Amino acid sequence: MKRIITFLVVVVVTTAVMVGTTPNLLKDINLGLDLKGGFEILYEATPIEAGGKVTKDALQETAKSIEKRANKLGTSEPDVTTEGTNRIRLKMPGVTDEKVVREKMQEPATLTFRSKDGTEKSADQYNKIELYGNEFAENGASYHPDQLNTFYEVSIKVKDKSKLADITKRLLNKELAIFMDDTLLYAPVVRAVLSDGTASISGGYTKEQAKDLSDKINLGALPLKLTEKYSQSVGATLGKLSLDQTLQAGIIGSLIILAFMILVYRIPGLVASFTLIVYTWLLIAFFYFAGVTLTLPGIAAFILGIGMAVDANIITDERIKEELRSGKSILSAVKAGSRISFRTVMDAHVTTFIAAAVMFGLGTGAVKGFAFVLMLDLIVSIITNIFFSRYLLHLLVKGNIIKSPRMLGVKESEISAL
Secondary structure (H helix, E strand, C coil), X not given: CHHHHHHHHHHHHHHXXXXXXXXXXXHHCEECHHHHCEEEEEEEEEECCCCCCCCHHHHHHHHHHHHHHHHHCCCCCCEEEEECCCEEEEEEECCCCHHHHHHHHCCCCEEEEEECCCCCCCCCCCCEXXXXXXXXXXXXXXXXXXXXXXXXXXXXXXXXXXXXXXXXXXXXXXXXXXXXXXXXXXXXXXXXXXXXXXXXXXXXXXXXXXXXXXXXXXXXXXXXXXXXXXXXXXXXXHHHHHHHHHHHHXXXXXXXXXXXXXXXXXXXXXXXHHHHHHHHHHHHHHHHHHCCEEXXXXXXXXXXHHHHHHHHHHHHHHHHHHHHHCCCXXXXXXXXXXXXXXXXXXXXHHHHHXXXXXXXXXXXXXXXXXXXXXXXXXXXXXXXXXXXXXXXXXXXXXXXXXXXXXXXXXXXXHHHHC
């Protein structure tokens, strides 16, 4: 009786949680560019310095900086991927004002600190570059009130302390101008020799000015110079249609699968159907809490995962039926079938997970998204369709609810025939 109560409590509580949370989970899941629409830009990266090279590390660092800039726009889950040896693709789902995005993302991206050292007579007064943006520490700029709490100043941190010390020693009491490409932002004066790799930029800035400068240093310090090669506004009509059709087909297919499981495997099929529903809900919950952006390739991986989850249950249930046909008792058949099928099911999940991990490590864009969702599918499937499903079935067997082989989908004649 205790096991039956446990079974009922687990099922009722789980069902209540799923029913209560599913609407909000579905409403707040992040949708990708192909489902939600948005804006897409392809950049070509070139070295800042003449004769430089576009390395893989520099391209990755630049992609990270672009993602930070896109996040400042308030877009949901911008997708930034590198392509080939010198290209970066930016996708921004849910963009409503293309003009604002274009203006923000096309702002000059090459940050330099320049001086007049030895160039005072030149037409371009600040034409000696002392520091490039990629020489600053990641998120190395911040703003805060000055000592008198009257104005704001900006603190910066560089990677090479000795270089900053040499520059400030040489330019003591001289201007060190801050440029974004060829646009002069500010021209603060060096007031001291800085040997610890940090500096404060002050000049009677308001809070807005200080924030603007720190943001430009952090967001504009790109290791490479970017040129826009291609851009387009992507509508969500096709993606939404595809999503609606996919969901409709998925619901119909799932209902057919659940009916088949119950008809063929009886109570184990009923338990498997319940755990499949739990599997789907838990996966959606993971998408929500992990902030995963769902795309059409992700939906394809999601459906593939459902298929593998069904296979896991069918393999187990078929093995239990074989044990029953061999003449074992119900409890012995369930234990033996679960134990023997465990390795087969786990082998299938582990090998598929390894393949997905390789795809995730080597792939880009849609391939990486497909692989990530598939890996998440497999983890959730192991939790629900292997361990949780068997736990519920064992509760029913040990609670003496399943009293005949027919309740497991096996006829008496099949047993006697063997």
